[in-house]
Amino acid sequence: MNESNVCERARxxxxxxxxxxxxLRRLFFEPRSPRATMACxxxxxxLSLPGIQAFGQTGPLGGQLRILTNAxxxxxxxxxxxxxxxxxxxxxPNNVAVVLPAAGDAGxxxxxxxxxxxxxxxxxxxxxxxxxxxxxxxxxxxxxxxxRILSNGAAYYTQRGQGSSxxxxxLSIQSSGTSLGPAATLNIVSGTGFTCIPxxxxxxxxxxxxxxxxxLATKATLQGGSNPQxxxxxxxxxxxxxxxxxxxxxxxxxxxxxxWYADVPNASTTPTLNIDTLGAKTMVRQDGSALAINDIRAxxxxxxxxxxxxxxxxxxxxxxxxxxxSTPVIPHAIGFTFDGGGAALTAGTTKYLxxxxxxxxxxxxxxxxxxxxxxxxxxxxxGTAVPTAANSISTTGVSISSGTAIHSANLxxxxxxxxxxxxxxxxxxxxxSGATQVNFIVECDQ
Numbered sequence: 001m002n003e004s005n006v007c008e009r010a011r012x013x014x015x016x017x018x019x020x021x022x023x024l025r026r027l028f029f030e031p032r033s034p035r036a037t038m039a040c041x042x043x044x045x046x047l048s049l050p051g052i053q054a055f056g057q058t059g060p061l062g063g064q065l066r067i068l069t070n071a072x073x074x075x076x077x078x079x080x081x082x083x084x085x086x087x088x089x090x091x092x093p094n095n096v097a098v099v100l101p102a103a104g105d106a107g108x109x110x111x112x113x114x115x116x117x118x119x120x121x122x123x124x125x126x127x128x129x130x131x132x133x134x135x136x137x138x139x140x141x142x143x144x145x146x147x148r149i150l151s152n153g154a155a156y157y158t159q160r161g162q163g164s165s166x167x168x169x170x171l172s173i174q175s176s177g178t179s180l181g182p183a184a185t186l187n188i189v190s191g192t193g194f195t196c197i198p199x200x201x202x203x204x205x206x207x208x209x210x211x212x213x214x215x216l217a218t219k220a221t222l223q224g225g226s227n228p229q230x231x232x233x234x235x236x237x238x239x240x241x242x243x244x245x246x247x248x249x250x251x252x253x254x255x256x257x258x259x260w261y262a263d264v265p266n267a268s269t270t271p272t273l274n275i276d277t278l279g280a281k282t283m284v285r286q287d288g289s290a291l292a293i294n295d296i297r298a299x300x301x302x303x304x305x306x307x308x309x310x311x312x313x314x315x316x317x318x319x320x321x322x323x324x325x326s327t328p329v330i331p332h333a334i335g336f337t338f339d340g341g342g343a344a345l346t347a348g349t350t351k352y353l354x355x356x357x358x359x360x361x362x363x364x365x366x367x368x369x370x371x372x373x374x375x376x377x378x379x380x381x382x383g384t385a386v387p388t389a390a391n392s393i394s395t396t397g398v399s400i401s402s403g404t405a406i407h408s409a410n411l412x413x414x415x416x417x418x419x420x421x422x423x424x425x426x427x428x429x430x431x432x433s434g435a436t437q438v439n440f441i442v443e444c445d446q
Contacts, residue, residue: 067085067086067087067115068085068086068087069086069087069088069089070083070086070087070088070089071089071091072088072089072090072091072092072096073090073091073092074092074096075092075094075095075096075097076096076097076098076099077090077096077097077098077099078098078099078101079098079099079100079101079108079114080101081101081107081108081109081112083114084108084109084112084113084114085112085113085114086114086115087114087115087116087117088114088115088116088117089116089117089118089119090116090117090118090119090120090124090141091119091120092120092122093120093121093122094120094122095122095123095124095125096118096120096122096123096124096125097125097127098124098125098126098127099126099127099128099129100126100127100128100129100131100133100138100149100156101129102128102129102130102131103128103131103151103152103153103154103155103156104131104151104153104154105153107129107130107131107151108151108156109151109153110151110152110153111150111151111153112150112151113148113149113150113151114148114149115146115147115148116141116146116147116148116149117141117144117145117146118141118142118143118144118145118146119143119144120143121143122143123140123141123142123143124140124141125138125139125140126138126139126140126141128156131154131155131156132155132156133149133155133156133157133158134156134157134158135155139158147159147160148160186205188207190212192212192215193211193212193215193216194209194210194211194212194216195209195210195212196208196209196210197209197210217247227246227259228245228246228247229245229246229257229258229259230245230246230258230259230260230261230301231243231244231245231246231249231258231259231260231261231275231276232244232245232260232261232263233260233261233262233263233264233273234263235263236263236264236414236415236416236417237264237267237411237412238264238265238266238267238268238271238296238362238409238411238417239266239267239268239271239272240271240272240274240280241262241263241271241272241273241274241283242273242274242277243260243261243273243274243275243276244275244276245258245275245276248276249275249276249278250276251278252275252278252279252281252306253306254306254307254308255305255306255307256305256306257303257304257305258275258303258304258305259301259302259303259304260273260301260302260303260304260313261299261300261301261302262296262297262298262299262300262301262302263298263299263418264298264360264411264416264417264418265293265294265296265297265298265360265362265417265445266283266291266293266294266295266296267293267362267363267409267410267411268291268293268409269290269291269292269293270282270283270290270291271283271291271296273304273311281306281309281310281311282309282310282311283296283304283310283311283312283313283316284310284311284312284313285312285313285316285317286312286313286314286315286316288307288310288312291313291316291317292317293362293409294329294362294445295313295316295317296313296316297360298360298417298418299418300315302314302315302316303315329445329446330445330446331362331443331444331445331446332357332359332443332444332445332446333365333441333442333443333444334353334355334425334441334442334443334444335365335427335439335440335441335442336351336353336427336439336440337437337438337439337440338351338373338429338432338437338438338439338440339436339437340435340436340437341436342436343436344432344434344435344436345373345429345432345435345436345437345438346432347429347430347431347432348428348429348430349428349429350378350426350427350428350429351426351427352386352387352424352425352426352427353424353425354382354422354423354424354425355419355421355422355423355424355425355444356421356422357421357446358418358419358420358421358446359419359444359445359446360417360418360419360444360445361411361414361417361418361419361442361443361444362409362411362417362443362444362445363407363408363409363411363442363443364398364407364408364411364440364441364442364443365405365406365407365408365439365440365441365442365443366398366399366400366405366406366438366439366440366441367400367404367405367406367438367439368400368404368405368435368437368438368439369404369435369436369437370404370434370435370436371432371433371434371435372399372400372401372402372431372432372433372434372435373399373400373429373431373432373433373435373438373440374396374397374398374399374429374430374431374432375397375398375399375427375428375429375430375438375440376389376392376394376396376397376427376428376430377392377393377394377414377425377426377427377428377442378391378392378393378394378425378426378427378428379391379393379416379419379423379424379425379426380423380424381420381422381423381424382422382423382424383424386424386426387424387425387426388426389428391426392415392428393414393415393416394413394414394415395412395413395414395415396413397413397428397430397431398413399431419444427440
């Protein structure tokens with residue numbers, strides 16, 4: 001044995017005896033808590049008897065430190081004091097919930113360290129009871145992840161530096177300031193009406209969220225002609241309206257609110273509205289009472305809502321004046337008398353006139369001295385020519401076949417009932433038999 005080896009062994013022996021003396025002094029001459037006394041005894045045995053484990057903890061064995069293992073296979077586990085100095089593993093097919101006791105004498109004392117490894121396919125979530133881990137409520141380990149956790153007697157720290165700062169690892173998840181616990185994975189899920197696309201660039205995660213325009217209407221749509229809440233009628237009937245919405249309505253629902261554009265006035269007190277072929281519903285006033293004739297005006301946009309049985313027309317019968325009351329309807333009689341001067345009339349005669357105001361045809365009247373007659377109505381815009389048969393707004397014409405007078409609000413023969421200012425009307429006696437005089441009048445409301 002050379003001089004150098006002798007010196008090195010002498011130094012090692014002196015250091016060993018110095019450590020033993022220090023432990024003995026602390027054990028027998030310094031006041032210690034029971035937990036600290038146990039720690040001193042463990043240290044003394046470890047220094048005195050290499051290769052022997054004190055109190056089942058990790059200890060030296062020859063020239064190598066042997067680490068004991070606590071293999072857990074359940075879905076939950078509470079860490080205990082005897083886990084200090086061990087490797088604790090978790091190997092359950094599902095997620096595992098692990099609780100750490102408070103850092104300190106009541107739980108894991110200062111200096112306690114534990115190696116942790118998640119060997120299962122799920123996520124092991126660790127929550128510190130009454131303490132923090134790297135400043136957070138806990139952490140999570142994915143499959144095949146591990147770390148070393150240490151107690152300083154007041155809090156826990158990890159060797160990998162997991163926490164809420166830039167050390168990586170688990171996030172401390174909160175909702176409106178309320179902690180939801182730690183999580184190692186952030187899952188972005190698109191919801192109804194919006195989509196979110198996460199992107200990571202140079203370590204920065206960005207979320208791009210956009211509205212789903214197949215569900216949420218855009219500003220351009222709401223301000224344009226394809227507003228999904230606007231339904232337009234073009235049926236030409238004042239008793240059985242049909243309408244189509246900007247976005248096809250799939251079902252009626254109680255308190256469902258829409259806007260409806262009426263093309264013709266109502267010619268019935270119980271008109272129906274069939275929206276997007278969902279079925280005809282009787283229309284009533286806002287208070288549920290029956291409509292009056294002409295409560296609905298042509299070319300007017302109404303708010304409507306479904307009460308579960310009928311469709312209520314909010315502004316039906318109401319005017320647009322500042323007083324909010326009813327707007328007076330001014331009826332006008334527009335027509336001509338075909339006069340044979342005592343001789344029998346023949347078909348084909350047409351009378352013309354210009355209407356100097358806008359109005360809506362709501363009814364028609366015909367009177368004869370005898371026989372039958374049919375009259376068609378023609379219409380063209382103001383200009384340099386009178387209307388012809390090509391401008392007819394009648395289908396087959398309206399007729400009187402019995403009696404000598406008739407009044408009717410049935411406008412189904414008219415292809416339109418709207419008259420614009422200065423429109424030129426033509427009344428054509430398309431058929432007549434046995435009459436020497438025929439009077440035809442349309443009622444046009446202003």
